[in-house]
Amino acid sequence: MAPRVRLFLWRVVHDGLPLAATLDRRINTGSPYCSVCSQGVEDPNHLLFMCDFARRCWLLGPIPIRTDRLTGSVKENLEYLASATPEEDWSSIGNVIWAIWRVRNARTYQGIAPTHEQFLGFLTGIQEETRLAQAMDKGRKMREENSNLRDAQQEVTTDSSCYVDGSWGGGWMGGMGYVIIKGGTLLQYGAAPTNASSPLQAEAGALKEAVKQVVSLGLHSCTFFSDSLTLVQAVSQYQPPIDVDWKAYGEIHQMWLAAKRNREWVFCHINRDQNVIADKLAKLGRIEGDRIVGHRYPIY
Ligand SMILES: [Zn+2]
Structure with missing residues (x-):
């Protein structure tokens, strides 16, 4: 997994993201709503799994997953996905989450309307970074062999x-x-x-x-x-x-x-x-x- 995706997942699990619901709870902004769909409350579980936009992203990803069937907290859901996926595919899960996050930020900070093309663009970018990280490991092995x-x-x-x-x-x-x-x-x-x-x-x-x-x-x-x-x-x-x-x-x-x-x-x-x-x-x-x-x- 790319190092910054791993770090990002750590922040997801430890409620370390500046999401609308978190900010509303802390400083009472009065608008806890999802920046992507404007319907749900923007907490990690909604943004990454339950939001209509995110659900479709998961179906478009490298391992299609139906996130509407997940029932736990964001941490439990991540643990469930990890247990249900072979370890070599964990980076794919991390990358989907990362790409959803990039779409959300483009919406929040640049006012760019979310599209699934945009999601796939971010996904491809982070997948190639992951491949580069893997190639570095393989390169090291190949030099030895x-x-x-x-x-x-x-x-x-x-x-x-x-x-x-x-x-x-x-x-x-x-x-x-x-x-x-x-x-x-x-x-x-x-x-x-x-x-x-x-x-x-x-x-x-x-x-x-x-x-x-x-x-x-x-x-x-x-x-x-x-x-x-x-x-x-x-x-x-x-x-x-x-x-x-x-x-x-x-x-x-x-x-x-x-x-x-x-x-x-x-x-x-x-x-x-x-x-x-x-x-x-x-x-x-x-x-x-x-x-x-x-x-x-x-x-x-
Ligand atoms: Zn939403």
Whole structure:
């Protein structure tokens, strides 16, 4: 589960949310009503489970659940859902709750009318953050299992990780996206348009830019995760890469040299589904031509 969802659930259970009913009870605002439906009283149980809007959200979520059958307090209902769901799906429950909360806040603080499309948008965002957190764990495991991708002297545990991806859709323009993580927290992410005339050149250009960002952040030790196996093998191999796509040769050769000079840079292959956020950012860089740098969740 994403750390901030876990923290949020703790606040739900401990009555730590600034809900209309809570505020009315404490400072007598005179309006305890639900900001989403204006019908019920906005306490945690109503907002997250009983509200008509929330009920529909639960049915639209990854594990459809009929919350109108829940009968306990918010804490009891959460405990019941946890007991009725396999542990690997707990994050899905947390994410639905989180997304409902985001819709409610958009209504309360920005006056945006709640829609289920908006709910699904928030849900997708937090699901991808969860996947990123899981990919970080998997990446760590893969490095342990898949050490043949690097030479033995590069066997180091790095302080930081960088997920990087390139995007190419034909022509001369590509895009790059990266996410840099240190000590389990997001340090920086970014997207930018790049010059690229082949998929591998887009990947290599993205890696080159990501290395530049890592250096500019003062990180000396980093594992770079890319879903391009060709690229990871080319920059990790002992011999200079000579038989790669000539369009990407320049970038790859530079990265290969840089990798030889810095033993604390490790290049690791991951699957595409473990690189979702960098991929999204790369497409943003390519299609929108956006140059983005950010330091906080949500990423987009
Ligand atoms: Zn309501």
